[in-house]
Amino acid sequence: MIQKIGAAIVKDHQLLVVSKKKFPDHYILPGGKPKEGETDLEALARELKEELQLELVSSTLLGNFETTSMFGKESMFLTVYVVKVRGEPVPNNEIGAYKWIPIETxxxxxxxxxxxKCTLPALREVIRVCTQ
Structure with missing residues (x-):
């Protein structure tokens, strides 16, 4: 099973998603796999800095999710944090593009x-509960 840590970066009711250069038509959350000995948040801070030149300021756990990879080949355990970052995204040589998608899409x-299957439904539920 693949273990990944993802960042839900939200601005103006939109979620930041990225595509890797080797899969330019497929968008995922910023983040990645923790290195041996790293905590989730250490891994997330490192990945955000490496991939997008963003500094992790604060985070809140959105949830732990079990799903399949986007290509449907492997099981994936995904831990997602809603994060506040400092800076504007500047993709590195691994990231092909980034875009903002509406949370309600x-x-x-x-x-x-x-x-x-995981992040958008969880974000919608948080918004629904908080705006009742």
Whole structure:
């Protein structure tokens, strides 16, 4: 099973997603795999700095999710944090592109399962509960 840590970076009711250069048509959450001995947040801070030149300021656990990889080949355990960052995204040589998608989007094409089946539904539920 793949273990990944993802960052839900939200601005103006939109979620930041990235595509890797080797899979330019597939968008995922910023983040990655923790290195041996790293905590989730250490891994997330490192990945955000490496991938997008963003500094992790604060975080709140959104949830732990079990799903399949976006290509449906492997099981994935995804831990997602809603994070506040400092800076504007500047993709490194591994990231092909980034974009902001509306949290309310129902469009699933080209979005990873960690986004469509886990992160977006959880964010929508938090917003629903907080605005009742």
């Amino acid at each position: 129902q469009e699933a094409e080209n979005l990873g399962t960690g986004i469509t």
